Amino acid sequence: MNYFLAILSVVVLSLTACSGSQTNTKAEDRIVSTDPAINLPVQSVQYKVGDLVPTAQVCMVNDAFMGKKQLLVRHEGKDYYGCCEMCKKRIPQEAVVRVAIDPFSKREVDKATASIAITGDQGEVSYFENEANYRNYIKNLNL
Numbered sequence: 001m002n003y004f005l006a007i008l009s010v011v012v013l014s015l016t017a018c019s020g021s022q023t024n025t026k027a028e029d030r031i032v033s034t035d036p037a038i039n040l041p042v043q044s045v046q047y048k049v050g051d052l053v054p055t056a057q058v059c060m061v062n063d064a065f066m067g068k069k070q071l072l073v074r075h076e077g078k079d080y081y082g083c084c085e086m087c088k089k090r091i092p093q094e095a096v097v098r099v100a101i102d103p104f105s106k107r108e109v110d111k112a113t114a115s116i117a118i119t120g121d122q123g124e125v126s127y128f129e130n131e132a133n134y135r136n137y138i139k140n141l142n143l
Helices: 002-016 085-093 131-141
Strands: 071-075 078-082 099-101 108-110 115-118 125-128
Touching: 071 085, 078 085, 099 125, 115 131, 125 131
Parallel strands: none
Antiparallel strands: 071 078, 099 108, 115 125
């Protein structure tokens, strides 16, 4: 009986964890972006600190690169992404999770339209108003 409860607990925890519940990673799935460099097959590239990453592979609630396609949340005509059901609920309800501060210009940027780059060793991301701001920021860091 204890074995059954342990297994049940693991299953329940794995279903409720905020760790990216969508696992669609077929190579033919494409990321849609206005930047042709971002239109790459999902998981076709190993990204590192300093790299621009596909928007659809970022949990915009946790500000983290997840390495696989996330759950799409459309809000006011824009596409946002979250890693779990909790994120899907927060995106339309909380404006604070839909915006960030561009680390170069120090201006507010909408995450749905931002250029997104990995800027932390644990997959943390930063959002930039445009690619020029991203390039200037990275140049200043000497990455």
